[in-house]
Amino acid sequence: MTTERKIIHVDMDCFFAAVEQRDNPELRGKPVAVGNDEERSVVTTASYEARKFGVHSAQSVQVAKRLCPSLIIVPCHFEKYRAVNRQISEIFHDYTDQVEFLSVDEAFLDVTENKKGVELAVDIAREIKNRIQEELQLTASAGVSYCKLLAKIASDYRKPDGLCTIHPDKALRFIAHLPVTKLWGVGPKTAERLHQMGIYTGEQLREYSLHSLTQAFGKMGQVFYNFARGIDERPVVTTREAKSVGCEHTFEKDLQTQAPVIVELYHVTLKLVERIKKHKFEGRTLTLKVKYADFTQITRSLTQQELLRTKKQILPLAKQLLAKTDTSRPIRLLGLSVSSPKEENVKKPEWIQLEFDFGDESTWLDGTSEP
Secondary structure (H helix, E strand, O other): OOOOOOEEEEEEOOHHHHHHHHHOHHHOOOOEEEOOOOOOOEOOEEOHHHHOOOOOOOOEHHHHHHHOOOOEEEOOOHHHHHHHHHHHHHHHHOOOOOEEEEEOOEEEEEOOOOOOOOOOHHHHHHHHHHHHHHHHOOOEEEEEEOOHHHHHHHHHHOOOOOEEEOOHHHHHHHHHOOEHHHOOOOOHHHHHHHHHOOOOEHHHHHOOOHHHHHHHHOHHHHHHHHHHOOOOOOOOOOOOOOOEEEEEEEEEEEEOOHHHHHHHHHHHHHHHHHHHHHHOOOOOEEEEEEEEOOOOEEEEEEEOOOOOOOHHHHHHHHHHHHHOOOOOOOEEEEEEEEEOOOOOOOOOOEEEEEEOOOOEEEEEEOOOOOO
């Protein structure tokens, strides 16, 4: 087990909602949800006052309002959140340049060798939390351990405004009692499979051999085998090359016939081409994402020899992929992404939620934890 590293995971508490409450005193202490107050919109972030009513991110705004009749819906201000993120980043870099942002509101820091010469990582974490509070009037939760897996789990352990350390000599005991649903890479389907095998805790996971786990989960079997033993050697990655770019549109009303679906596919294609040009992205794999009215979702992909850059290239391929789906069912959402074939199985596309009616654009990362 590697014990030399000192890793901190910092997670801003209800980041978007907290920024809005900070900047508008009338919102403080009240249930707030950040998002668009429209029929088909979803909650981006909910304040802790709202979460007491069962409101959470990715939830329908209409459902959230039913759960909490006094809920205040605040529109997203992404430029403001990015500006605050830059201020947080400056604080992090006062201690180390080994900073890996997972999203606008959370990051890993490797402080094994730090600029301040502080011996204990927990002291750095405490300083960072205090500075975020004093300089930005926001709270953050921090987790400290020798690896990314346990630092991330520790940061969630005492939210909000929490600070938790998982020491190497206590890691195996901690993992033994940990629900496997808390492990990185365990989503609903994997959790169901693990539960079918009688695996609910880290201790039960540790009882399975590497052979058994790789038979059941492929390459992830090795990862789960290591995690059960407190082994996670993933480095803090300071630069992150974009693996894909994508655009999607949730419709105000479900599309019932193929003609309007083709029209919307055209609009999403145009936006995708803009983003490819803006980011100078190079990819050969096109993926179509379709979400139906009942929220079931499918994807279809194909890879070309040439780089996909133009509407002339992408639109015909998008139509081919659409032909492989059931367009007789009402469609709620369409999305397109371009990715690199070498990376397409490593990371899900970065989807961009398009708000065509208002002309703004908000970023959503599939599969990430809620802000």
